[in-house]
Amino acid sequence: VERFEKHLFVCTNERPEGHLRGSCSRCGGAEIKARLKACVKKSGLQHQIRVNSAGCLDACEFGAVLVVYPEGIWYGKVTPADVAELFQTHLLNNQPVERLKIPDAVLSELSEKSSLERFGIQIRDAASNSPEKPR
Numbered sequence: 001v002e003r004f005e006k007h008l009f010v011c012t013n014e015r016p017e018g019h020l021r022g023s024c025s026r027c028g029g030a031e032i033k034a035r036l037k038a039c040v041k042k043s044g045l046q047h048q049i050r051v052n053s054a055g056c057l058d059a060c061e062f063g064a065v066l067v068v069y070p071e072g073i074w075y076g077k078v079t080p081a082d083v084a085e086l087f088q089t090h091l092l093n094n095q096p097v098e099r100l101k102i103p104d105a106v107l108s109e110l111s112e113k114s115s116l117e118r119f120g121i122q123i124r125d126a127a128s129n130s131p132e133k134p135r
């Protein structure tokens with residue numbers, strides 16, 4: 001049973017300044033969430049569209065990141081300035097905003113990388129040549 005027609009999870013994870021992985025809060029995550037919630041409220045669709053904060057969605061290199069269910073569409077490099085278009089185009093008119101989508105092939109790569117890390121196989125960061133810091 002789907003309780004909401006659209007359920008958005010906006011990463012608002014915060015890491016310290018200068019952290020190797022960055023964080024969506026430093027890319028406008030909280031502002032994006034606040035603007036989306038304001039759009040929902042203004043449109044009177046609070047019972048159809050839900051916007052929630054999420055912790056790290058493990059796609060930090062694409063921050064700020066959000067995902068829309070039930071479609072399972074991931075958006076990356078989103079800025080607060082993109083919110084009006086996302087709301088109008090995707091949430092009201094069911095058309096994904098292609099220019100902000102994280103491509104499926106990239107999402108598959110991210111999943112593969114996460115699986116390797118789960119089994120204790122560390123991916124080296126190309127820039128520092130040292131293992132990534134834990135989340």
Ligand code: FES
Binds near residue numbers: 012013022025055059
């Ligand atoms: S900090 Fe947002 S996806 Fe990791």
